[in-house]
Amino acid sequence: MKRRTAVRGLAALLATGVAGCTREPDPSALGEEAGAAPAGSVHLRRQIEDYPSTLDPALNTDIPALRVLDDLFEGLVRLDPAGGIVPAVARRWTQSEDGTRWTFELRDDWRWSNGDPVTAHDFVYAWRRLLDPRTRSRNVQQVLPLAGALPIARGEAAPETLQVFARGDHALEVRLEQRTPWFLYLLTCCFLMPVHRATVEAHGESWTRAGNLVVNGPYRVESTRINGATRLTRNPHHPEQGEIAIDAITYFPIDDRGAASSAYLAGGLDVTDAFQLADIGWLRERLQPGELRLAAYFGTVMLGLQIDRPPFDSKPLREALNLAIDREALTGKLLRGVYLPAWTTVPPLPGYSPLRPEWATWSAERRLARARELYAEAGYSRERPLRSSLAFSAGDPDTTRTLEAVTAMWRTALGADVQLAGEDFRVLLQNRALGRHEAYWNAWIGDYPDPLTFLDLLRVGSGQNFGKYHDERYEALLDQALASPDDATRMTLYAQAEAIVNADAVNLPLYFYQSRHLVKPWVQGWQDNAMDRLATRNLRLARGAGA
Amino acid sequence: MLAFVLRRLGTAIPTLFVIATLSFVLLHAAPGGPFDSDKVLLPEIQASIEAAYHLDEPVLQQYARYLGQLARGDLGPSFQYRNTSVNELIAQGLPIDLAIGGLALGVALLVGLPLGAFAALKRGSAWDRLALGVSLLGISVPVYVIAPVLVLVFAVTLQWLPAGDWGDGAPRHLVLPVLSLAAPYTAIIARLFRASLAEVLDAPYIRTARAKGLSWSTVVLRHASRPALLPIVSYLGPAAVGVITGSIVIETVFSLPGIGRFFVAGAFNRDYTLVMGVTLLYGVLIVIANLLADLCYALLDPRIRIR
C-alpha cells in the first residue's frame, strides 16, 4: 500500500512539474490565471516594494501606495512623464501678483468612477477633511502653506475656516499664507486629491475597500488582497479615454529586491521599482540596454550629527570627519556608480546645481592631511581617539555596507573608533527625535521639487532639526528667498544659505539617490524624472508583448 | 478517549493565557511605538492617533481591555493596515499557510516514508549509508538556502516555474515553496522511519512471519508498519510546529501573502495587536497539531487506548 501511494504521489509531483513547463510565460496568460484581465486586453504588471498601507489619499505617506494612488486619482493638475505640470481637472489657472491668491477653472466633463460629476466642492471637502484633526492625517505638515491651515490642524479652528472656496461648481479659489513656488507641485500630491463625499459619509473608514472606493483617475480598483496583488482596471468614466493605452494593471508587493529581480527575469513582471545594487553588473550583462534604468532622484543620504553636546559640538571634529570620507571611492567603487557622490545636501534639480566645496577637488593626500589637522585641533589623536557610535536602520544591506565602509575610512585615516549600531527603523526614529544618538544615518527625499524642502530641515523649529542648529544669517537668507519674486534670485539666495550650512558640517552628505527600475523593452513611454513618479496612463505596451 | 482529549484541552487554556500575556508584556515594554514616522507630526495629531488606538491609557487597562476582547474572539484592529482587523488578516492569510504547510508535510510523508523503508530493508548496506548521508544533509542545509537556489534554477534559468507570488493558488506557484519547505522534514521522517522500522523488523514476531513464508511486502505493510509508524506520528506534532515557523522564511523568499510575513512585518513595525494575534494563532495551531498527533498515536497503539 505504501509503495503504491508513493508511486502515485511521485507521479502527481511529476505531472505538476510537467504542466508547469512552458517557455517565457505570456503576460496576458498570467493575468487570465488570476482572473483580472480578459483575453486580449492590455495588461501591465508592476512591482511595488510593499503592500499599500492605505488607499485613502489624505492619509497615505508611503511610496508603494503612492504608485497605486497615482493611477487612481488625478487632481487639479498632474505630472507629465518628464515631471512637468500639465492641466488635469483644472483647465486653466491664474495667480495674483503677490502669489497668494490662485483661481482655477475646472473642466465640466470630469466624472467620478460611479458617473457623478467632479466639482470644485469635492476639492473643498477633501482639503477640509485632510486638515480635520479627526482624520488623523500625517500629511498635514505639508499643506501648512494653505491660508488658515495651521489653526485647523491644531484643533483651534473649524475646518470650514480654510481659505479655499468653491465659486460655483467649476471654479476654485485658493488663498496661501505666502508665496509658495512649489504650490502647483503640491497639487499633484496624493493628499490634495479630491474625494467623493457621499462615499466617505456612507462608509466611514471602510470607504477605501475595493467594493466601495470611488475614484476620478484613469483606473479604478478591481480587487485587493492584503500582502497580495492589487488589481486595477480602466475607469470608463475618465474623460481622456483615448490617451490611456493600458487596460489593466496588477501591482505585486515584493519587498525582497533579489526576489523582484528574479520575478522580472522569470517573466512575471514588466516593471520593477528597484533592484539590488550588488546585482547591477550581472543585470547589465543579461539585459538589453534601456531595461536597466538609473536616474537622478530627488533625495540625499547623509549622516546627521548631534551638535548640541559633545563630542560633535566641536566644529573642527565635524569637518575632520567630513573630509575623511572618500566619497568617490564610496559611490564609484562600493556602490558601483549607482549613486552620485554628494558634497552638499541639496540634490541636483533643474535650475539648481549642487555646490561643491573647495576641498572636493583636492587630492586625497591633501584632504586627509587637512582632516588630521582638524582632528588634532579638536583634541584627538591616534592615542586619544574619538569614541562614538553611529546608529542606522538595519534593514537595507546597501546602507550597512556603506556605513561599514565609512567607519572603516575614519578608522584608517584618523584612528577614530566609531561603532555601528543597527536599529529598527521605528526605534531609530524615536531615539533620534529624543536626541539619544550622537551620530545617525539620515536620508531625506524631497517632498516637492524645490531646494527649500532640504534647507528647511535645519531651520529653527523644524521637526528634523534634532541638534537645534541655529544660524541667524541662514534664517535671514531663507526668508529673503521665499519673499523674492523670481526664480533666479531665489536660487542664488538658496545657494548662499546652503554654503553656510555645509561649512558648518551639521549633516555630512554621502550621496544622492538615484531611482532604480527594470523596464521590459515592450513597455514604451517610460521617462525617468526627478521625483520618480510615472503614472501608468503615460505608458503603452508594444504589439506582441511577451511573445 | 474523551477524558484524554479533555485533559489535553485543559492544558491548552493556560498555554494560551501565557502566550497572550507574554506577548502583551514584551510588546509594550519595548522601545519604539507603532506610529513613529519620519514625517514629523504635530503633537495634536500624534495624540489623537494614540487615543484612537487606546495607547494613551495605563498599561493595565490596555491589558484588561485586550483580554476582554480575546474572550469575545476579537483580536483587535491592525495598526499597520488601517481599517482592517487582525481577524480579517488572519482569515486572508491562514488558508495559504495551511495549504503550503499541509502540502509540505504531505510531500515529506510521501517521499520520506518510502525512503526510510527502503533504507531499513537494505540496512547495513551501501544504499543505507547513502540514504542516511543524504538525509543528514537535508537537515543541515537551511530552507533559506534551498529556496533561492531552487528559484535560480527552475524559475530564472529554466523558466519552468514562477519565481514567487501566490497567483491565487494556481498549482505552478505552489511547487517551489512546497518543495523547499518539505526538504528538511522529508529527511527527518526518512531517518526516523528507518530507525523505527529497523527496530521493529528485528522483533521475533516478524521473523516468525517471514519463516512462515510471508513476503517482505506483506510483512512490512501489514505487521511492521503500525508499530513502526508510532514515532513518526508523535513527530508530526513538532513537525507541524516546524512547518509553521519555516513558512515565515518561505513566504519572505516567495512573496506569499501568508501569516508569516504579516508576523515579521508586524514585529518590525510594532503592530501590537497583529503580533499578539498571530502568536496566539500559532499557539492554537500547535495545540491542535499536538492533539491530533496524540489522537493518531492512541489510535495506532492499542496499549494506550486500554489505559
Added chain:
Amino acid sequence: MSWRDLPRGSTVLLAVIVLAALLVPLLSPYDYYTPSWDELDLGPALANGHVLGTDDLGRDLLVRLMWGCRISLLVALAASVTSLVIGVTWGVAAGYLGGRTDSVMMRIVDVLYSVPFIPFVIVLTVLFGRNIVLLFVAIGAVSWLDIARIVRGQTLSLKEREFVDAARIMGATAPAIMRRHLVPNLFGIVLAYLTLTIPTVILIEAFLSFLGLGAQAPLASLGSLIANGAAQMQSRPRLLICPAVLLALLVYCCNRIGDRLRDAVEGRAP
C-alpha cells in the same frame, strides 16, 4: 561510553573546523572588517593570499568565514549551556522530588511546549536590540524543555538505586543528593543531548540572522553570511556556497557525533 564510540570522520572534521576557526583569524594578515577598495569581488587566488577570494567590500572571505564560525559556535555553546543548566536543574528537581511537585513542574513544561517560541525569540530580538548576549539567552531559554524531560526520566530511574538510598540514610539533604550523586550520573545522556542541541541552536541563530536579527555588522555569523550570500546569489554564488557548505558540515558532524553518543548511552545498536 568511551572514545571508541565516537564516529571517526565526523569527530576529526569537527576538530579541524574548530581549530581553523580559532587559528585562521590569528594567522591571516587580513582582518574581517577593513574594506579594500581595490580588491572587491576577487575570486580565489593563492597569489595575493585570498584563499577563498574576497567579498563585495574587498574583505578576505576565509577570515570572515572563520570569524562567522567562531560567533556561531560561541552562540551555540552559550545557548546550549544555558538550556542545559535550566533543563538539568528542572528535570532533576522534578524527578527527585516526585509527587505533586513533579506533576506541577511537568505540567508547566507541557504548557510551555505549546508556546511558539520562535515567534517570541523574533519579537525579543526585534524589540530589545540586536545584542549577541540577548540572543543566546533567548535561544537557550527556548531549548531547555527536551533536556528537562529526558533528565527527569533518567532521574526517576536513578533515584531508586542503592547509592541514593545510602546517601539519604547517611543524612544528606535533597539538594546535596541531587548535586553530588544524581547529576554526575546524568553526564552521559546530557552530553549526548548537548551535541544534538548545538546544531539546532546553530540553525536557529542562522535563521534569526537571515531575518536580520543576530550578529551586527561588521561582525558576521554563519547565518548572516548565508543571508548576505543568498541575496547576492545570482551575481556572486561563492558568497553563498562557502558559508552554506561550512554550516552544513558543522551541523552534520555534530548530528553524527550526537547520534552515536546517544546510541551508546541508551545502549542501542547503531
